[in-house]
Amino acid sequence: MNHLFEFLLRQGDNVLVLGHRTSEWCGVAPALEEDIALANTALDLIGQTQLWLGYAAEVEGAGRSANDLAYQRDVYDFRNLLMLEVPNDDFGRTLMRQFLFDAFQVPWLTALLQSDDQQVADIAAKSLKEALYHLDRSSETVIMLGDGTEHSNARMQAALNYLFPYAGEMFADDATDIAMDDSGVAPLPSAMRAAWTQTVEKVLGEACLTLPDTAFAHSGGRTGFRHTEHLGHMLATMQTLQRSYPGATW
Amino acid sequence: MYAQMVKSTGKGLIARDEMTAEDRTFQDRIDAGEKIEPKDYMPDGYRRNLIRQIGQHAHSEIVGQLPEGNWITRAPTLERKANLLAKVQDEAGHGLYLYCAAETLGVSRDELFKMLHSGEMKYSSIFNYPTLTWADMGAVGWLVDGAAIMNQVPLQRTSYGPYARAMVRICKEESFHQRQGFHIMMAMVNGTADQKRMAQDALNRFWYPALMMFGPSDKDSVHSAQSMAWKIKMNTNDELRQKFVGETVPQAQYLGLTIPDENLKWNDDTGHYDFTEPDWDEFFHVISGSGPCNTDRLNARRKAWDDGAWVREAMMAHAEKKAQRRVAAE
Numbered sequence: 001m002n003h004l005f006e007f008l009l010r011q012g013d014n015v016l017v018l019g020h021r022t023s024e025w026c027g028v029a030p031a032l033e034e035d036i037a038l039a040n041t042a043l044d045l046i047g048q049t050q051l052w053l054g055y056a057a058e059v060e061g062a063g064r065s066a067n068d069l070a071y072q073r074d075v076y077d078f079r080n081l082l083m084l085e086v087p088n089d090d091f092g093r094t095l096m097r098q099f100l101f102d103a104f105q106v107p108w109l110t111a112l113l114q115s116d117d118q119q120v121a122d123i124a125a126k127s128l129k130e131a132l133y134h135l136d137r138s139s140e141t142v143i144m145l146g147d148g149t150e151h152s153n154a155r156m157q158a159a160l161n162y163l164f165p166y167a168g169e170m171f172a173d174d175a176t177d178i179a180m181d182d183s184g185v186a187p188l189p190s191a192m193r194a195a196w197t198q199t200v201e202k203v204l205g206e207a208c209l210t211l212p213d214t215a216f217a218h219s220g221g222r223t224g225f226r227h228t229e230h231l232g233h234m235l236a237t238m239q240t241l242q243r244s245y246p247g248a249t250w
Numbered sequence: 251m252y253a254q255m256v257k258s259t260g261k262g263l264i265a266r267d268e269m270t271a272e273d274r275t276f277q278d279r280i281d282a283g284e285k286i287e288p289k290d291y292m293p294d295g296y297r298r299n300l301i302r303q304i305g306q307h308a309h310s311e312i313v314g315q316l317p318e319g320n321w322i323t324r325a326p327t328l329e330r331k332a333n334l335l336a337k338v339q340d341e342a343g344h345g346l347y348l349y350c351a352a353e354t355l356g357v358s359r360d361e362l363f364k365m366l367h368s369g370e371m372k373y374s375s376i377f378n379y380p381t382l383t384w385a386d387m388g389a390v391g392w393l394v395d396g397a398a399i400m401n402q403v404p405l406q407r408t409s410y411g412p413y414a415r416a417m418v419r420i421c422k423e424e425s426f427h428q429r430q431g432f433h434i435m436m437a438m439v440n441g442t443a444d445q446k447r448m449a450q451d452a453l454n455r456f457w458y459p460a461l462m463m464f465g466p467s468d469k470d471s472v473h474s475a476q477s478m479a480w481k482i483k484m485n486t487n488d489e490l491r492q493k494f495v496g497e498t499v500p501q502a503q504y505l506g507l508t509i510p511d512e513n514l515k516w517n518d519d520t521g522h523y524d525f526t527e528p529d530w531d532e533f534f535h536v537i538s539g540s541g542p543c544n545t546d547r548l549n550a551r552r553k554a555w556d557d558g559a560w561v562r563e564a565m566m567a568h569a570e571k572k573a574q575r576r577v578a579a580e
Contacts, residue, residue: 023322026315026339027550028553030559035342050329067329143568148563245444
């Protein structure tokens with residue numbers, strides 16, 4: 001297995017899948033300002049996808065492009081976290097997911113600035129600027145909605161309860177992570193847990209929300225072993241033109 | 251054009267000797283090319299007319315997000331997805347400037363939304379047509395944004411300051427959108443046989459609806475004269491339509507596409523193209539609620555508004571709590 005390729009797919013697929021889900025909000029957000037902010041977030045994530053998958057394609061050296069990787073792979077070849085592929089549901093779940101992910105991405109991308117792989121460090125530097133802003137916004141929104149009305153608090157708690165069992169997958173080290181750590185490309189994801197927990201506890205506390213009392217974590221996304229049923233539907237939509245008209249240039 | 255059939259006073263042009271002294275001074279300022287600012291005196295009719303026009307324009311921007319939003323999740327490449335996202339985001343931004351411009355006339359965004367949702371206010375007829383293939387993203391950018399620019403460039407000189415200034419920024423972005431649309435069409439006509447077919451099909455479906463964007467023929471346009479005297483409207487519907495045809499025909503030829511009009515031909519005497527008028531019965535049906543997508547578009551907007559109510563309420567409640575905590579701490 002080419003661990004660097006695998007590692008880059010994980011980075012790229014995370015932002016691709018979350019960017020796609022976020023883009024589903026276009027035109028139907030709760031307020032015009034939120035519509036613009038969601039589109040902006042989606043744009044950042046799709047931009048990051050181009051960088052990660054572009055580099056992945058280069059490392060693979062099989063003549064594929066970032067677009068080939070995004071549009072021509074099936075479910076079992078995707079390496080994103082399960083948490084990022086589940087449906088948006090309501091605005092609350094969408095922003096709670098964004099927050100749980102941003103709280104990981106910020107320490108993660110900060111650590112990747114020190115990568116021995118210069119391209120990884122460069123992509124991390126560009127992405128980090130955006131992730132910091134995303135974390136500011138998602139934290140603020142989670143606090144506003146958690147500490148809003150009784151109804152909004154209940155909805156945010158439900159969103160957290162739903163997503164929390166998916167969060168643990170972010171920290172599950174495997175052979176690829178160990179290989180990246182050994183070669184100085186990236187630290188172990190498990191090393192981010194303390195920073196993540198600190199941010200999450202602080203923000204959820206301000207949001208008057210309770211962390212679910214469970215250590216259970218779904219897995220299978222970042223290894224590609226077992227995705228949720230939702231990813232296939234997302235890909236069916238996302239890849240429709242590339243699949244229906246092979247060889248066409250758009 | 252994103253504002254069609256905006257009712258002005260409901261009557262013809264107000265004659266100078268029917269005006270009050272204040273209204274005459276106001277008209278003189280307009281005739282002298284001065285900008286009217288929010289706190290300046292303005293006749294009620296002018297204010298009402300502007301609210302309708304700017305509101306309709308704003309609504310068109312946000313309803314206009316829907317037919318293109320329809321393809322964001324299916325955009326064929328990462329670049330196209332990013333471009334389309336950016337474009338639809340710009341439209342939301344245009345909506346925001348325009349609602350702000352309308353607010354300076356004393357009507358809130360929430361009130362305008364209420365009127366959109368109740369059907370009391372309209373949006374451009376063009377957004378009641380469906381987007382069926384990826385080529386429609388090209389056709390919408392090329393033709394719909396193209397037609398919008400035709401109308402909006404002169405509106406940069408409109409008499410109401412906040413509207414004119416909003417239009418300056420909007421126009422810059424719209425021309426970018428039009429180029430983006432044309433670029434999609436280029437890729438389609440240079441592509442496979444299927445892609446060329448999609449491109450021609452998109453032009454066939456969007457040509458007449460695009461011509462309708464300028465509003466009814468001048469002879470049936472009862473509201474134009476007063477709006478033009480107030481410099482809220484800068485050109486007649488037919489002038490702009492003719493200009494649009496003149497600019498678009500060579501572009502279609504360049505793309506190798508056929509405009510779906512057997513009567514389209516250059517007229518040496520007039521120095522313009524002769525062309526077939528759109529089906530005005532269809533236009534009046536669409537504008538009065540019976541277009542292909544009217545019900546779905548409006549329901550999508552209402553649903554977004556209703557689904558988002560808890561979020562807006564929570565944000566207000568949180569802001570109040572925060573303010574109370576601040577007071578308590580002092």
